Amino acid sequence: MSEAPSGFTPPPYPYDRLTDVARWAAAAFEGTGGLVDCSIGTPCDPPPPAVVEALATSGAERGYPPSIGSASFRNAAAGWLAHRFGVQVDPSIEVAACVGTKEFVASTAQYLRLRTPDRDTVLYPSISYPTYAMGATLAGCRAVPVAELPGGGPDLDSVDPVDADRALALWVNTPSNPTGHLTDLGPVVDWGRARHVPVLSDECYAEFTWDGPPRTVLSTGIDGVLAVHSLSKRSNLAGVRAGFYAGDPELVGYLEEVRKHAGLMVPGPVQAAGAVALDDDEHVEVQRARYRRRLDYLRGVLEGAGLPTPDPAGGFYLWVPVPDTVPGGGFGLTGALATRGGILVSPGEFYGPDGAGFVRVAVVQPMDRLELVGARLDGVDLSSG
Numbered sequence: 001m002s003e004a005p006s007g008f009t010p011p012p013y014p015y016d017r018l019t020d021v022a023r024w025a026a027a028a029f030e031g032t033g034g035l036v037d038c039s040i041g042t043p044c045d046p047p048p049p050a051v052v053e054a055l056a057t058s059g060a061e062r063g064y065p066p067s068i069g070s071a072s073f074r075n076a077a078a079g080w081l082a083h084r085f086g087v088q089v090d091p092s093i094e095v096a097a098c099v100g101t102k103e104f105v106a107s108t109a110q111y112l113r114l115r116t117p118d119r120d121t122v123l124y125p126s127i128s129y130p131t132y133a134m135g136a137t138l139a140g141c142r143a144v145p146v147a148e149l150p151g152g153g154p155d156l157d158s159v160d161p162v163d164a165d166r167a168l169a170l171w172v173n174t175p176s177n178p179t180g181h182l183t184d185l186g187p188v189v190d191w192g193r194a195r196h197v198p199v200l201s202d203e204c205y206a207e208f209t210w211d212g213p214p215r216t217v218l219s220t221g222i223d224g225v226l227a228v229h230s231l232s233k234r235s236n237l238a239g240v241r242a243g244f245y246a247g248d249p250e251l252v253g254y255l256e257e258v259r260k261h262a263g264l265m266v267p268g269p270v271q272a273a274g275a276v277a278l279d280d281d282e283h284v285e286v287q288r289a290r291y292r293r294r295l296d297y298l299r300g301v302l303e304g305a306g307l308p309t310p311d312p313a314g315g316f317y318l319w320v321p322v323p324d325t326v327p328g329g330g331f332g333l334t335g336a337l338a339t340r341g342g343i344l345v346s347p348g349e350f351y352g353p354d355g356a357g358f359v360r361v362a363v364v365q366p367m368d369r370l371e372l373v374g375a376r377l378d379g380v381d382l383s384s385g
């Protein structure tokens with residue numbers, strides 16, 4: 001190649017920016033329990049044994065799996081939506097599989113843009129999972145953040161009407177990663193329908209809703225909406241890559257066709273295991289209790305270290321305000337927590353510039369590991385870094 005490419009250069013992957021701090025904290029705590037990694041929201045607990053068994057015994061290895069999802073996977077997804085949220089969807093035309101939801105979040109803007117080339121904008125929460133904005137970028141679209149209302153959810157009055165006219169989709173995420181806030185979905189859907197902007201509702205933490213029953217956008221009807229769900233968090237299956245989207249049959253139908261052409265397929269054994277997982281709620285109750293206990297414990301530890309932290313309304317993250325007295329903002333507090341507590345967290349700016357005054361702590365470590373952090377931080381005041 002003679003000339004350097006002048007187009008897109010991928011930015012550093014957010015968590016790769018923690019490599020140095022992770023390395024030196026791991027060295028500093030070597031022999032005394034090591035680093036306790038609460039940065040990435042990756043589950044540490046086991047999936048149910050029946051699910052693991054289904055992975056090995058489905059017999060679905062040989063043939064290509066259906067891109068849209070097997071009938072049993074889609075039936076299980078529809079059944080779960082019915083018993084958990086009280087909503088009815090037709091599994092044959094209103095539900096389809098995705099290969100974990102990150103790829104769906106990252107690729108959908110591209111497919112919507114191909115279909116509606118006169119729109120070029122993706123609206124997404126200004127403090128959020130970074131893949132909504134990245135999906136817009138990968139589609140060659142404008143990623144336009146929408147500020148959050150004080151209690152959570154998008155402040156739609158703040159959206160420029162020009163951006164609304166150009167919008168291919170509005171992403172919402174309830175419960176929110178990282179803030180733990182819930183969204184009042186009714187007004188959001190009304191806004192989208194009035195402007196012909198599909199509302200894509202990422203609900204992968206729905207089972208871990210602490211403040212009231214779990215919410216889905218499908219409760220508002222299916223017209224112009226998609227709910228996006230994952231088995232990664234609900235059933236500790238992030239390693240097998242299984243999720244689904246459900247809602248407006250016209251949108252589902254378009255996306256399932258284009259995704260077939262792109263060769264996106266959830267492996268057959270994973271679909272079989274996913275159906276078993278969706279049919280079982282007992283393991284989710286156990287998991288809810290684990291996260292609840294860890295959230296309460298770690299909140300207490302942080303409070304004791306001079307870092308008062310709100311109780312999240314949902315999800316398994318603590319969104320910790322950085323005291324003004326801490327030098328270096330979110331990165332500064334990340335460094336202080338690693339140095340004093342041997343705990344790795346994520347600076348809030350990973351989730352957008354509006355998150356800069358926070359750090360995110362994922363309670364994805366067993367209690368004994370969190371207690372180690374508690375012991376290290378006993379008597380330590382981090383309020384000034």
Ligand SMILES: Cc1ncc(COP(=O)(O)O)c(C=O)c1O
Binds near residue numbers: 041101103202230243
């Ligand atoms: C808000 C949100 N959406 C989607 C995902 C992607 O999850 P998966 O691809 O494992 O389904 C994550 C993962 O952390 C997330 O936090």
